[in-house]
Amino acid sequence: MNILVINSGSSSLKYQLFNMPVPSPISSGLVERIGIEGSYIKHIVFKGTEKFIIEKTAFIADHGEGLKQVLALLSEGELAVIATPDDINAVGHRVVHGGENFSGPTLITAEVKDQIKKLFSLAPLHNPVNLKCIEVAEETFTKASQVAIFDTAFHQSIPQQAFRYAIPEQYYKEEGIRVYGFHGTSHKYVSEQAVQWLDKKESKLISIHLGNGCSITAIRNGKSVDTSMGFGPLSGLMMGTRSGDIDPSVIFHLIEHAGYSLNQLSTLFNKESGLLGVGGSSDMRDIRKLAASGDEQAILALELYAYRIKKFIGAYAAILNGMDAIIFTAGVGENDRDMRETVCDELAYLGIEMDKEANQKYNGGIMDVSVSNSKVKILIIPTNEEYEIASQCYRLMQM
CATH class of the missing domain: 3.30.420.40 (ATPase, nucleotide binding domain)
Known part of the structure; x- marks a missing residue:
């Protein structure tokens, strides 16, 4: 199963293409300094024991433009790893804020996108670019399932004395004002690696x-x-x-x-x-x-x-x-x-x-x-x- 992962940060965009369940990626890359002078793309293709690298330096104004360049690298030229967009079965998107609505991986629907949009004000550097990447991926990979992985999910185990603020309870019950936590996917991964180590x-x-x-x-x-x-x-x-x-x-x-x-x-x-x-x-x-x-x-x-x-x-x-x-x-x-x-x-x-x-x-x-x-x-x-x-x-x- 070909799964393309898109991980968009506030000024970066990381991606990897996996043929799951094989843990090693087919291709990976990084777009850095998005919206900053000196924007940079590093695209890597893995073929057996060999690694081929393409590097580009050009100003990239926003995440939508960065993702479009990534998709071209995946599908065009001698190092193309997919023949057509239909080769991608699923696209996994890191989404920063899921509020209390999402506690695990979620198939993206119009309703899910609306929820992501409603949380723009709580993650103004991330949720808007996360949604933009989802929309670009939907337009490109029309047959793929789009899946959201929320940064907030790992922190659902935080006890009440840690996630509640010292304000009247009505603001938690009616407005959902509490600690949600972020970078959950990263903290989950490295902590599991540490436990094994x-x-x-x-x-x-x-x-x-x-x-x-x-x-x-x-x-x-x-x-x-x-x-x-x-x-x-x-x-x-x-x-x-x-x-x-x-x-x-x-x-x-x-x-x-x-x-x-x-x-x-x-x-x-x-x-x-x-x-x-x-x-x-x-x-x-x-x-x-x-x-x-x-x-x-x-x-x-x-x-x-x-x-x-x-x-x-x-x-x-x-x-x-x-x-x-x-x-x-x-x-x-x-x-x-x-x-x-x-x-x-x-x-x-x-x-x-x-x-x-x-x-x-x-x-x-x-x-x-x-x-x-x-x-x-x-x-x-x-x-x-x-x-x-x-x-x-x-x-x-x-x-």
Whole structure:
């Protein structure tokens, strides 16, 4: 069964084509820096033991344009892996916000699309581009089943004392205002990998997903018990363009004293803050270059970014009453050696002690970069949301 997985982030689009149940993809790729100068496509085709790579640099204005280019790479030229769009049996879409309506893989219908659209305001950087990719895929793969995998599903196990806000109950019952959590597909995948690696089903883990969007999750015995993102994916850690946690009084102040509209506030906190707002770019690699040149705002951005992660590690260590491992994953978590080191520095009191030499040498795969006697393992685990999405789609299609 050919399953194409589309994983669209706020400024990126990852994809993989699987012939399920075979776990290795036929093709995969990444579109980076969507809507940012220096947009880039890397397309990979796997044939036996050989790997063929196509790389393109061109400005890509939005996710719809990026996906159209991906579909052309899959179906055209000498490295085409499908003859026609009808070769695709199902398309699995990562959708960020499902509210309380969806707790598992879901066949996409007009009603499901309406629900995704109703949640635009809660995930303004993601749900609109998720829906756009669904619509482009429906137009292209007319015979394929379209399946939504919701980021919120993994966090349905969070207990009430963690998902409720301290506001009158009517706002939860009538408006659904609660913690939903996000990046669930990634946290689920890497935590399962960690359990296998540790050979310890009853485990206490802290999963740290650091990409353009960032979240951290406390996981006990394979189930999410708390997570940093809440009602929408704006809260918690500092991110590429999102502020993370901020005192609500700031919002009141900007409305009352600076005349900000709700749209202006949404744009400010979702699209103009985080690394971009403090350091001048939403891309960590750009921030690193600026910091290396002595740019004080970029240096501050790095300090703020690491500080927030440390705070949540301490909080979740308390909630879990200890931990067996922390996990770094996603673009920054897997590739920024210096950020991992900064986060883990001075956490020995929690049993977290990094082997800095091993950390600097990391070059892929699952790796423990803690010292041999560290009470807590420091694991780097590449996330594979695409395979997790394909697996859930495949199971759904078998029912």
